[in-house]
Amino acid sequence: MPNDALIARPDLARIKVACTNCTLYQLCLPVGMGDPELALLEDIIKVKRPLARSQHLYQMGDSFTSLYAVRSGSLKTYALTEDGREQVTGFHLPGELVGLDAISSERHHCAARALETTSVCEIPFDRFEDLWVRIPSLPHQLLRVMSKEMRHDQTLLMLLGKKAAEERLAAFLVNLAGRFGQRGFSSREYNLSMSRNDIGNYLGLAVETVSRLFTHFQELNLLNVHRKSVQLLDLPALQALAGVSEPPPDTRAGQGGRV
Amino acid sequence: MPNDALIARPDLARIKVACTNCTLYQLCLPVGMGDPELALLEDIIKVKRPLARSQHLYQMGDSFTSLYAVRSGSLKTYALTEDGREQVTGFHLPGELVGLDAISSERHHCAARALETTSVCEIPFDRFEDLWVRIPSLPHQLLRVMSKEMRHDQTLLMLLGKKAAEERLAAFLVNLAGRFGQRGFSSREYNLSMSRNDIGNYLGLAVETVSRLFTHFQELNLLNVHRKSVQLLDLPALQALAGVSEPPPDTRAGQGGRV
DNA sequence: CGAATCCTTGAACACCTTCAACAGGGGTGG
DNA sequence: CCACCCCTGTTGAAGGTGTTCAAGGATTCG
Numbered sequence: 001m002p003n004d005a006l007i008a009r010p011d012l013a014r015i016k017v018a019c020t021n022c023t024l025y026q027l028c029l030p031v032g033m034g035d036p037e038l039a040l041l042e043d044i045i046k047v048k049r050p051l052a053r054s055q056h057l058y059q060m061g062d063s064f065t066s067l068y069a070v071r072s073g074s075l076k077t078y079a080l081t082e083d084g085r086e087q088v089t090g091f092h093l094p095g096e097l098v099g100l101d102a103i104s105s106e107r108h109h110c111a112a113r114a115l116e117t118t119s120v121c122e123i124p125f126d127r128f129e130d131l132w133v134r135i136p137s138l139p140h141q142l143l144r145v146m147s148k149e150m151r152h153d154q155t156l157l158m159l160l161g162k163k164a165a166e167e168r169l170a171a172f173l174v175n176l177a178g179r180f181g182q183r184g185f186s187s188r189e190y191n192l193s194m195s196r197n198d199i200g201n202y203l204g205l206a207v208e209t210v211s212r213l214f215t216h217f218q219e220l221n222l223l224n225v226h227r228k229s230v231q232l233l234d235l236p237a238l239q240a241l242a243g244v245s246e247p248p249p250d251t252r253a254g255q256g257g258r259v
Numbered sequence: 260m261p262n263d264a265l266i267a268r269p270d271l272a273r274i275k276v277a278c279t280n281c282t283l284y285q286l287c288l289p290v291g292m293g294d295p296e297l298a299l300l301e302d303i304i305k306v307k308r309p310l311a312r313s314q315h316l317y318q319m320g321d322s323f324t325s326l327y328a329v330r331s332g333s334l335k336t337y338a339l340t341e342d343g344r345e346q347v348t349g350f351h352l353p354g355e356l357v358g359l360d361a362i363s364s365e366r367h368h369c370a371a372r373a374l375e376t377t378s379v380c381e382i383p384f385d386r387f388e389d390l391w392v393r394i395p396s397l398p399h400q401l402l403r404v405m406s407k408e409m410r411h412d413q414t415l416l417m418l419l420g421k422k423a424a425e426e427r428l429a430a431f432l433v434n435l436a437g438r439f440g441q442r443g444f445s446s447r448e449y450n451l452s453m454s455r456n457d458i459g460n461y462l463g464l465a466v467e468t469v470s471r472l473f474t475h476f477q478e479l480n481l482l483n484v485h486r487k488s489v490q491l492l493d494l495p496a497l498q499a500l501a502g503v504s505e506p507p508p509d510t511r512a513g514q515g516g517r518v
Numbered sequence: 519c520g521a522a523t524c525c526t527t528g529a530a531c532a533c534c535t536t537c538a539a540c541a542g543g544g545g546t547g548g
Numbered sequence: 549c550c551a552c553c554c555c556t557g558t559t560g561a562a563g564g565t566g567t568t569c570a571a572g573g574a575t576t577c578g
Contacts, residue, residue, distance in 0.1 A: 101413065464534080
């Protein structure tokens with residue numbers, strides 16, 4: 001699914017990234033920035049060598065040095081319970097920032113792992129902070145992204161705390177549809193880069209339940225699913241099931257809302 | 260339980276607050292700030308008239324103008340599902356900030372409601388942003404608070420997604436203990452300002468389950484509970500049940516971690 | 519081709535919820 | 549000051565939703 005043109009070739013790693021030309025810039029940090037500011041930002045941002053599937057961007061406990069913006073591919077972030085089980089805290093599509101939760105303790109409390117071949121921009125945080133005096137809108141921009149992230153977490157909290165299994169999966173699928181749509185992909189038909197296991201984990205359900213729900217939704221003609229590929233046949237019905245609440249698209253931009 | 264000395268009398272409302280003399284300043288925003296910076300901050304902060312129990316600080320949908328820091332008492336924040344049910348997203352003790360999730364859309368998506376007589380400092384956000392050029396550490400400070408809040412949400416996600424009812428309540432009680440301790444109150448004995456209903460709602464459990472768990476914990480001699488008052492008899496056992504993971508106290512301060 | 523992994527399906531069970539009834543405070547009004 | 553009422557909290561029993569356990573099928577990759 002990732003747009004190959006966006007994936008930096010290994011030999012180009014660490015080269016400056018042109019936010020100016022990045023199709024994601026309206027989803028990413030530099031929302032509404034002018035050219036001079038963009039140039040300053042581009043100066044400190046590095047494109048990292050693409051991650052292969054299941055490679056880690058950072059591990060739990062790693063010291064925090066940078067934020068990362070997804071360019072192509074996708075990531076999952078997850079924490080570990082003390083007994084070693086995983087809790088997936090989010091899936092991250094192109095244009096979204098990861099690592100925000102590590103700012104306070106300067107250490108990562110989640111790990112980030114590529115679900116497929118994935119390319120990210122690295123934003124060294126100390127240099128990023130240095131920019132704030134010259135680009136005063138930057139911290140505000142970052143705050144907006146974080147604030148949005150908090151709303152995502154709250155939506156998820158609501159899913160886990162109040163919703164039944166059906167509603168959770170429906171909400172998940174509808175949300176993904178919206179995010180793919182925002183990125184110029186079809187919102188009716190897309191590929192799941194994460195496993196059933198990850199989905200279940202994320203939604204607080206057993207894998208078996210997720211599987212059963214997929215077949216159930218298919219029997220209701222709400223969607224077709226085969227392996228990773230999903231085709232939503234009755235979006236309105238799914239939205240209804242999910243308890244809609246698609247947040248108003250927040251025209252002022254920033255990263256796309258995640259379920 | 261609130262410290263009466265901290266509650267502004269109504270006639271003093273809107274008067275400047277002395278962060279300098281506030282016993283909470285090391286839990287609140289002005290962590291590690293010098294006197295001149297504190298003075299600037301105090302300039303824009305107003306103490307609001309105390310809220311009576313069950314009064315709202317802001318409602319869902321209200322436009323966002325200010326952040327609020329709890330001075331005394333406590334608040335709950337909650338969102339509504341589309342069918343009108345409540346999801347409690349957090350309880351907020353003195354020294355903690357609320358309203359952060361509204362920055363991105365300039366509109367509140369949660370409501371904040373006083374659980375008891377509660378006094379807060381109002382921080383008008385636009386004036387607060389104006390301060391950033393003169394106090395460059397301020398946005399960083401705010402980011403740290405938000406980042407911490409994100410970790411709180413992730414902990415809660417883990418509770419709701421992975422933990423059984425016992426573990427959830429134990430984690431909740433242990434966390435409260437820690438937060439009271441940080442504020443100079445006893446961490447072995449405290450009062451719950453929230454109802455069983457709110458606790459259950461927050462933890463994704465039915466009220467009845469919470470009630471049963473309390474009696475169950477009592478039978479195990481883990482605690483005594485009567486009405487609102489809780490006395491933890493075997494903190495280690497409760498921590499074990501909770502799956503401990505008390506975050507390392509994060510000496511660099513900021514607001515106390517919430518479960 | 520074989521191994522490993524992921525996904526699906528079935529059946530029994532467990533945990534928590536729901537429904538229901540009751541107890542105990544706390545506040546209000548007589 | 550007492551009686552009453554409402555709300556919150558407690559306890560019991562039945563029921564359901566999702567889990568767990570188990571096994572079989574599909575897909576990928578060496």
